[in-house]
Amino acid sequence: MDKHTAERGAVMGPEPGTAEPIVGRDAELARLFRAVDPVSADPVLTLVGDAGTGKSALLEYVARRTEARGARVLRAEGSESESNLAFSALHQLLRPVLAEVEGLPGRQRSAMKDAFGEGTATSAPDLMLVGVAVLGLLSGLADHRPVLVVLDDAQWLDRASLDALSFAARRVAGEPVTMLIGARDGDRLPGFDRHVPVLTLEPLDDAAADQLLDLQPKSPAGRVRSRILDQAGGNPLALVELARTASAQGTAAGAPSAGPLPLTDHLERIFAARLDDLPASTTRALLLLAAMDSADSAPADSSGPPRAEDAAWLPAERAGLVRRTGRDIRFRHPLARSAVYHAASSGARREAHLALARMLRDEPDRSAWHLAAACPQPDAAVSAELERTAGRARRRGGHAAAAQALQRAAELAPRREDSARLLVEAAAAAVFTGDIAWVEELVAAARTRTDDAALLALAAVQVGRLAVLTVRHSVVFSRLADGAEELAATQPAAGLDLAAGAAVVRFYSGEDTQHHRVQDILRRLPSSTSHAGLRTWVRAVSDPFDDRAQLVSLLPRLAAEAEGRPERLTSVGIMAWLLDETPRAVRAFDEAFDRWGVQGALPEGLGGAAAWAYVERGRWEQAREACARTTAVGRVAGLDHAVACAATVDATVLAFLGDVSSARARAEDALTLIDPLESRSVAVYAHRALGAAAAAAGDYETAYGRLRMVFTAEGAPVHYHASYPALADLAAAAVRCGRHEEAVAIVERSADALADNASPRLRALISRARGLLADPGKAEPHFRAALVDPVLEYWPFERAQTLLGLAEWLRRRRRVAEARGPLTEALETFRRLGARPWIERARVESRAAGLDVTDTAPDAVAGLSPQQQQIVRLAARGLTNREIGEKLFLSPRTVGSHLYRSFPKLGITARSQLRDLIDGTLATAHTGE
Structure with missing residues (x-):
């Protein structure tokens, strides 16, 4: 059986x-x-x-x-x-x-x-x-x-x-x-x-266990039955196998005795007992099968297990150890395989693995592992073969397999320095699995094998690289900072790498004491022109408003040096985004992604920067695509923080698009994945998204409550970078729910804190907030200041909100004719972006200003869900369902289903009509009716 x-x-x-x-x-x-x-x-x-x-x-x-x-x-x-x-x-x-x-x-x-x-x-x-x-x-x-x-x-x-x-x-x-x-x-x-x-699957209850024993060919009775029921503990396999053994031995003594061994050990002994009377040829065949345990058919080879039809298998079948399935022979249970393997002597197991290695000589990876299993002591040749196996695994994207091979190669390396090197390489591969405990284990093992400062520094960098992406920000920061300080004098390049990671953790946590420590580490590290870019990174990430102008002046040179190097371009893009140089950030990300494609096994530190830059630039579809990829990679690697970061960006876009319920769900998901006190940046983004969702639903009291959480009780920003963009939204909610005085204090405190280091974008947002909160007769200069700089066109949604605020003020002051221009421009932008709540608000204001505004095709597209809008726009560009699915990480069937449901809402019947519809939507949006 x-x-x-x-x-x-x-x-x-x-x-x-x-x-x-x-x-x-x-x-x-x-x-x-x-x-x-x-x-x-x-x-x-x-x-x-x-x-x-x-x-x-x-x-x-x-x-x-x-x-x-x-x-x-x-x-x-x-x-x-x-x-x-x-x-x-x-x-x-x-x-x-x-x-x-x-x-x-x-x-x-x-x-x-x-x-x-x-x-x-x-x-x-x-x-x-x-x-x-x-x-x-x-x-x-x-x-x-x-x-x-x-x-x-x-x-x-x-x-x-x-x-x-x-x-x-x-x-x-x-x-x-x-x-x-x-x-x-x-x-x-x-x-x-x-x-x-x-x-x-829980153990069987007493009645079911009794019934199972009744169904056996020779149902046990009396004391034997009681001992079997007690020993098996409701495990079906144990019940059947113990009954079989007792039946075969035919006496009460044949029942397994009570003892301290776990049940599985008892069962393994039961299977092993069946080997006693088997012919030698059968025992050898079973050991080869146990050592191989492959789900794939083995090649016909005299060194390997006999073919399924070979007579050597018949005694094993009769003993209930194997089963024949077509041309394959399989063990009936993993415990049978374990029993066969461990019942053999170490010499016999070694010979079995060597035989299988010969049999699999055309499959070098499997052969290498069998050679390793046959090694009772270090062996340089086998270690080298496993290192080659790791290289092949890495080229196929098998980072876990590569790390396992390198770890075993390290165990077999005769020289300690080689063993340490291989362990560090294993840690580098394991980084891409997201398993930080494994990475730390490998690095700890490497430290016991070498005093090589350079190698140990590299090991520390590998741990830091992954630790940055986890949610343990306080612990991780201390480790990275400690490591950077230790290496500052002897291994400055590695020390700077760790400081760069510490700066990213400082961004995630938003902890001010961490900023001071990062600055102290930079002072300890010697300056070097070859590391200027990384030093700039540390400064920009840990405090982008500390001498912002000087940091911005370095971006063109860093971008030129990064040309053709996607990973460097991504870093430049992140720094540009942090400095509110969004146009430069988007250019860097575009070039990086064009060259890099969608490669990259883990999200980079601050991986949400690209998505945020696309949001700010008005390229919301690309922002959501970036979120989808980060979410997919982060979930696979178990990196909750990366998933949470992406969820907040996605939630924000969904709120802007008017999908309030989905926006709330995504933001709440993000908050469940992080500790708000450890990950202030994510918490701030989530509250901003929830505030935007509430505002989209017209619930300004809730919107203000959420946005108020972005600032401390005293009115200071909860996060030194993520809080400031919420100022204008906070002001807009405040004037609708009677929190005017409190909001003024928060806005002015932030304006004073930023002073001359505020970017043009933040100055515009502060000006809009002041315009919203100002006495009616004093608002216009603030709105005009928020629109005066031409560079602000690169933030189309924020500019359109300011235009709408100005138009509303103008109409209330009975300057209706002057209001129509900004109203028309704002409505065009909202339509182009698909910002449904803002479209409706601008429409209402436009009608009040005497503009002839009617429902048109853009609203038909806006009536789709955000995901349907993405799919429709990609289909209009001529992409097939498979290509759209590849881009959005959906199946072609799901894409087709969305299109099928979208066509009636759009008033079309064929895919060929999509391009004209979308082109017409954009044309209408630009002409403004």
Whole structure:
């Protein structure tokens, strides 16, 4: 009886429709069937439980029944020995449909082939493109019939596969695609451990356990039965296997005795007992299979396990250790494999791994791991082979696999200095998994192996690089600052790297004491022309208003030096954004993204800067695309802070577009992911977004309350950079809910704090705030000051708000004719941006000013949801559903569904009409009717 059959005894018959009844798992089985129902609200479900509780049996039963009803079922089973081979589980899952890969768009097809080591690329594939390709492949298969993806023993799936599959799992809502995942209870599944429903298999109750024993061929009785029930603790596999052992031995003494060993150890001993009377040829075959444990078929080779039809397997089948599935031989349960492997002597295990390494000589990565498993002591040649394996894994984007290979290579390196180097390289690769505990473990191990100052400095930088992106800002800042101070004299370049990371953490936290420490570190670090750009970065990030003019003057040279280097251009863009040089920031980001494409395994520090720059520049669709990418990467890597940053930008745009409920949901999500006292920047952005959403809904009391939280009780900014742009919105809400006096004090305090270091943009926002709050007879100069500088056209939404404020003031002063010009310009801008609440407000004011304003096509587009607007505009540019999906991280089916629902709202019937509609919308917006 195999793992599936043994567990089925407590769950269901071996095939749907057989006479053997379901025992003890009715509710769980019903929940799984609800999940695979096409109308299910939860297309992804994780099934967790201890070994032997029935996970595999339940998944197998549901898969067979679903397949019998016409669905396509794709399966992958985690393998402990292949958990370090990048994309091995994804290849296993998609092997039956690999021909469909050829039908994917070119970039997705190339990314998938690169991931499987079949492409020609020399650099790592774009991991997000791999995820989009998986999503597109599943969606395409679902065009013909429903698709069920079953991932069993998911705790052993390789990290690269988990990342791609979790990416797709978050986007299958609305698709006829279901994903069922089986995993050991307590094991963390990156990407699946948040917002994924979990069904836990508890032990069987006493009645079900008794019923299961009654169903066994030789049901135990009396004292033996009592001891089995007590020993098994409701575990179905334990009940079946202990009953089988007692039956085979035929005496009460055959029942397992009580003892301190965990249940799984007892079961392993039970499986191992079955090896005693097996022929030597069978024992060798089992050991080779246990050492290989591959989900892929092994090549025919005399060094490896015999073919499935070989007679050596028959005694193992009779002993209940293996099962034959077509041309494959598999262990019936992981415990059987474990028992076989550990029952063998160390010499026999070593010979088995060496034999498998010879067998897999054409698969160098798998061969290298077997050679490593056969090494009882350090071996330079095997260490070097694993280092080459890591290089191949990195080129396929398998950062976790690369780090694992380098870590094992370090263990096998005979020389301590080589071991330390490999551990630091492993840490550098592990950075891209987002697992900071692992990175710190690798760096700590490296420190025990070397005194090389340069290498230890590099190790510290690797930890700092990832730590910056976590939510532990206070702890991380102290570590980075301490490291920077320690390295200032001996390794100044590394010290400056750590100071740069500390400056980013200072931005996230907004803690003033951290600013003083960063300044002190800069004074300790020697000046160097080769590091001038990084010093400028530290200054700009930690305090962009300290000698702003001098920092701005350095940007042209830094931009010239960064030309053609995407990572440097991104840094220049971030600095420009911080300094309110938004036009230069957008140019830098555009060039960086054009050259870099969408590469980059982790969000960079201050990765939200690009999205904010696009928001300010009025390119809201691009801002949302940047948020989608940061969210996708951050969730895969488990970087909640990066996800929260993106959520606040997205929430702000949604509020501007008038999707109030979605904006609130996104902002609240951001607040749940961070500690507001640790991440003041994110908290401020979230409250600004919630304030914008309330204002869009006309709830100015709530809007003021949210925006008031952006400043302290005394009226100082909560965050030294993120709070100031809220001044004008605070003033606008204040005049509508009677908080005039308090708002004046806050605005003037901020104006005094900024003084001559305020940017033209902030001066304009302060002027608008003053105009809104001023006595009626004194407001005009402030509004005019907020519009006088031509550079302010680069912030179109903010300028349009000022124009509307001026027009409202003019009309109230009965200067109606003068109000019409700014009103018309403001309405044009709001329409172009799709800012629905502001369109309506400008319309009302325009009609009051005597302008003839009627509903037109722009309002039809504005009536769509923000995501539908994005999709419609991209479709109007001629992009296909697949291309749009690739850009927005959606499946082609989801894109098509949005278009289908959008056409009636737009009054069109064909995709070909979209371009004329959108062009007409823009033309009307520019002419202003």
